[in-house]
Amino acid sequence: MLGITFITFSLAKALPGDPVYSMVGERSSPEIIEKIRREIGADKSILRQYGGYLLLLSQGELGRSYYTNRKVADDIRIKAPQTFRLAFTAMLIAVPAGLLLGLFAALSRMPWTDRVISGISVLGLSLPVFWSGLMLMLFFSLRMKLLPPSGTGGLKYLLLPAMTLALPALSTLARVTRVSVLDSRDMPYIRTARAKGLREIRIIVVHIMRTALIPVVTVIGLDFGSYLSGAVLTETIFGWDGIGRFAMEGIIKRDYPVIMGCILISTLSFVLINMLVDLVYQYLDPRLRVN
Amino acid sequence: MFLRFVAYSAVFLFFTLLLSCSTESRPAGHVVYRLNADPTTLDPAYIVDVTGGSISAKLFNGLVRLDPELRVIPDIAQSWEVLDSGRTYVFHLRRDVSFSNGRAVTAEDFRYTFERVLSPMGRSPNTWVFDKVLGAKEYLTGNAGRIKGIEVRDSHTLGIRLEQPFAPFLQLLTMNAGYVVPQEEVERRGADFAVHPVGTGPFVLQDWKHNTELILLRNPSYFDDKAHVDGIRYRIIPEDLTAVTEFELGNIDLLAVPASEYSRFRSSKKWKELLSSARGINTYYVGFNCSRPPFNDPEMRKAVAGSLDREKILRTFYEGRGRLASGPVPDILRHWPAPVLPAYVPVTARVLTFARGCRKSVNTVINFYINADQEVVDIAEIIQSYLKAAGFQVVIRQLEWSAYKAAINNGEADMFWLSWWADYPDPENFLFPLFHSSNHGASGNRSRYTNKEVDRLIEAGQRSFDERERDKAYMKAEHIITAESPWVFMWHKTDFTLRQPYLHNYRIYPIYSIDKGTEVSF
Numbered sequence: 127m128l129g130i131t132f133i134t135f136s137l138a139k140a141l142p143g144d145p146v147y148s149m150v151g152e153r154s155s156p157e158i159i160e161k162i163r164r165e166i167g168a169d170k171s172i173l174r175q176y177g178g179y180l181l182l183l184s185q186g187e188l189g190r191s192y193y194t195n196r197k198v199a200d201d202i203r204i205k206a207p208q209t210f211r212l213a214f215t216a217m218l219i220a221v222p223a224g225l226l227l228g229l230f231a232a233l234s235r236m237p238w239t240d241r242v243i244s245g246i247s248v249l250g251l252s253l254p255v256f257w258s259g260l261m262l263m264l265f266f267s268l269r270m271k272l273l274p275p276s277g278t279g280g281l282k283y284l285l286l287p288a289m290t291l292a293l294p295a296l297s298t299l300a301r302v303t304r305v306s307v308l309d310s311r312d313m314p315y316i317r318t319a320r321a322k323g324l325r326e327i328r329i330i331v332v333h334i335m336r337t338a339l340i341p342v343v344t345v346i347g348l349d350f351g352s353y354l355s356g357a358v359l360t361e362t363i364f365g366w367d368g369i370g371r372f373a374m375e376g377i378i379k380r381d382y383p384v385i386m387g388c389i390l391i392s393t394l395s396f397v398l399i400n401m402l403v404d405l406v407y408q409y410l411d412p413r414l415r416v417n
Numbered sequence: 418m419f420l421r422f423v424a425y426s427a428v429f430l431f432f433t434l435l436l437s438c439s440t441e442s443r444p445a446g447h448v449v450y451r452l453n454a455d456p457t458t459l460d461p462a463y464i465v466d467v468t469g470g471s472i473s474a475k476l477f478n479g480l481v482r483l484d485p486e487l488r489v490i491p492d493i494a495q496s497w498e499v500l501d502s503g504r505t506y507v508f509h510l511r512r513d514v515s516f517s518n519g520r521a522v523t524a525e526d527f528r529y530t531f532e533r534v535l536s537p538m539g540r541s542p543n544t545w546v547f548d549k550v551l552g553a554k555e556y557l558t559g560n561a562g563r564i565k566g567i568e569v570r571d572s573h574t575l576g577i578r579l580e581q582p583f584a585p586f587l588q589l590l591t592m593n594a595g596y597v598v599p600q601e602e603v604e605r606r607g608a609d610f611a612v613h614p615v616g617t618g619p620f621v622l623q624d625w626k627h628n629t630e631l632i633l634l635r636n637p638s639y640f641d642d643k644a645h646v647d648g649i650r651y652r653i654i655p656e657d658l659t660a661v662t663e664f665e666l667g668n669i670d671l672l673a674v675p676a677s678e679y680s681r682f683r684s685s686k687k688w689k690e691l692l693s694s695a696r697g698i699n700t701y702y703v704g705f706n707c708s709r710p711p712f713n714d715p716e717m718r719k720a721v722a723g724s725l726d727r728e729k730i731l732r733t734f735y736e737g738r739g740r741l742a743s744g745p746v747p748d749i750l751r752h753w754p755a756p757v758l759p760a761y762v763p764v765t766a767r768v769l770t771f772a773r774g775c776r777k778s779v780n781t782v783i784n785f786y787i788n789a790d791q792e793v794v795d796i797a798e799i800i801q802s803y804l805k806a807a808g809f810q811v812v813i814r815q816l817e818w819s820a821y822k823a824a825i826n827n828g829e830a831d832m833f834w835l836s837w838w839a840d841y842p843d844p845e846n847f848l849f850p851l852f853h854s855s856n857h858g859a860s861g862n863r864s865r866y867t868n869k870e871v872d873r874l875i876e877a878g879q880r881s882f883d884e885r886e887r888d889k890a891y892m893k894a895e896h897i898i899t900a901e902s903p904w905v906f907m908w909h910k911t912d913f914t915l916r917q918p919y920l921h922n923y924r925i926y927p928i929y930s931i932d933k934g935t936e937v938s939f
Contacts, residue, residue, distance in 0.1 A: 141820070165540045276659045378818060
């Protein structure tokens with residue numbers, strides 16, 4: 127984490143641009159610009175600024191936004207749960223749908239089913255979210271008048287952005303599941319299971335799926351982790367108040383405390399998700415268990 | 418059978434839950450507006466964005482304000498006198514004005530407000546609004562305990578003395594920074610006053626969910642015409658197309674028409690009658706860096722300016738959403754004959770006319786800086802193609818806003834695209850910050866234009882209280898500027914808004930501070 131703070135801090139400071147120019151508007155005297163620069167500590171050397179930031183972190187603080195003067199930690203406390211809800215709902219849609227589609231494509235005896243599902247998943251992966259998001263909005267909001275186009279709130283606000291986010295994740299999952307089910311279908315232990323006279327459903331669920339799930343869990347972990355860092359486009363299109371939009375606005379305005387806070391939280395959630403994925407691996411594959 | 422029943426019931430329940438969800442439930446009697454970004458702050462001393470400015474106009478009042486015809490009219494000051502050849506102003510305040518916490522407003526509150534903007538401990542970017550007041554600079558630098566020029570004569574009389582006469586001073590006082598704030602609330606809330614503002618305006622802030630919505634309620638004890646609606650709900654919708662969808666669904670009542678949707682709404686039978694426009698007080702321009710080659714040569718600047726068919730770009734690409742500029746001063750502020758800009762000279766003739774004079778410069782690469790806005794990128798490419806046809810090599814350098822501002826403020830660009838919007842409706846606001854040699858860089862004069870005669874004329878205009886004399890000075894300054902072409906003067910943008918048919922008495926104003934939100938009704 128310390129390494130991440132150092133890398134992020136250096137990268138943020140290396141970006142061209144100056145937050146003070148955005149803070150003062152279109153008309154300000156050089157004296158005021160200097161004064162504000164001193165106030166936010168931008169006149170000190172980068173190392174001293176970094177030291178100051180670490181000191182702040184050690185006190186459990188993330189600092190205040192240069193622009194709004196609000197505590198970054200307070201804003202993150204409001205936005206992080208929203209991002210988590212969005213990411214979780216997206217995965218709730220993507221995981222069962224992706225698994226079922228992948229399984230169906232792999233096990234179906236009709237070649238056209240496999241082709242149609244593979245086609246859909248390629249399409250889902252290739253469509254940019256700003257397009258698929260707007261199309262979903264056009265259909266479900268403007269035409270069908272079923273869901274509100276934007277806002278942060280309950281389930282009805284959540285569905286459209288979650289569906290938009292779920293589409294690429296679902297497509298990746300379907301593809302990965304299909305390939306790994308196809309791989310494990312012809313393994314000797316499956317033949318053994320069949321020879322033992324087990325029911326087909328038991329063979330699929332217990333024997334094929336359990337092995338096939340290892341690469342699938344990796345993909346789920348990666349997607350969930352990246353959604354927790356915020357889905358900038360989806361959050362912007364649907365006006366969802368999450369970490370992605372917050373971080374993006376921070377980057378555009380060079381609001382360093384906001385950038386740092388968002389990246390720290392994202393890194394933390396990514397590390398946690400990866401730890402979780404490792405635990406799931408050990409459950410799925412006894413060979414991976416330590417001792 | 419049972420499974421099928423469960424599945425059908427689930428689908429039925431799901432759609433019943435969602436049905437009629439697309440239209441928003443709205444608080445009764447509230448008008449719903451859209452904002453494209455969360456306001457940075459609602460503390461008037463710190464506001465520099467239009468979003469914050471337009472909301473604060475509904476929460477606060479100053480000594481004076483602007484009427485729809487852009488004249489200065491009484492606000493909390495019911496009358497005033499200008500004495501001492503424009504050096505001293507005496508304001509007589511109304512006695513029936515209270516903050517929304519119930520305390521009456523006195524002259525002392527204005528002294529506190531103005532001192533707070535200039536406080537050496539604060540970091541208000543709006544100090545320039547008051548820096549003409551006598552003793553302001555000493556106070557700002559911490560060399561004085563009070564601002565010498567602000568005098569509370571009695572509880573409802575305020576005297577302001579300037580260092581030297583400044584004709585648009587009353588207009589300066591119409592800006593956000595001049596809105597009166599109560600000391601006790603500012604001190605109680607500290608930095609959080611920005612999100613819990615207390616003012617005197619026709620509305621009070623009820624709730625602010627950052628990045629989602631703001632709700633204002635009618636202030637029943639407002640001293641002037643009270644609002645017709647019960648409140649205003651601002652929804653923060655960053656994406657234009659999403660806002661259009663929300664508008665078409667009737668979830669928002671007013672829409673600033675995005676450029677991409679203008680022609681569709683204008684030609685729509687349903688909407689065209691509901692479209693209203695206001696001639697914005699702004700100037701869009703291509704700025705030249707006049708401090709170094711190649712554009713320190715006026716001939717080179719004129720050659721580039723003459724190579725652009727501004728009228729055609731405005732009519733076709735911009736779909737006529739503006740008025741062709743004749744100079745830096747917007748048409749509605751100019752009370753004198755407009756300068757005549759050189760006509761567009763098509764390529765072959767232009768090469769013959771100009772290339773001889775600046776052949777050496779023509780061969781240099783021109784770095785054209787723009788920000789990352791798609792509309793700006795499109796315009797920059799059009800300009801690049803015109804200039805290419807005229808024999809100039811233009812390289813477009815696209816930067817995102819913060820890096821772009823730093824680059825043009827520091828004079829890194831040869832040429833850049835920018836616009837200037839009025840802080841207050843006076844020609845001075847389009848001359849002094851933009852062309853006076855004391856304002857190079859971040860203060861406004863980003864083209865680093867320097868001309869002693871223009872400086873002198875602008876200063877003379879600032880000091881003169883004779884309208885004719887002032888117009889004469891400004892006219893001369895504008896004619897010299899246009900003749901030397903530090904900019905390509907492109908156009909003055911017109912704003913368009915679309916309202917729902919059930920929204921009445923809505924009017925779009927050229928400056929956001931005029932709109933107190935009291936007239937609009939259902």
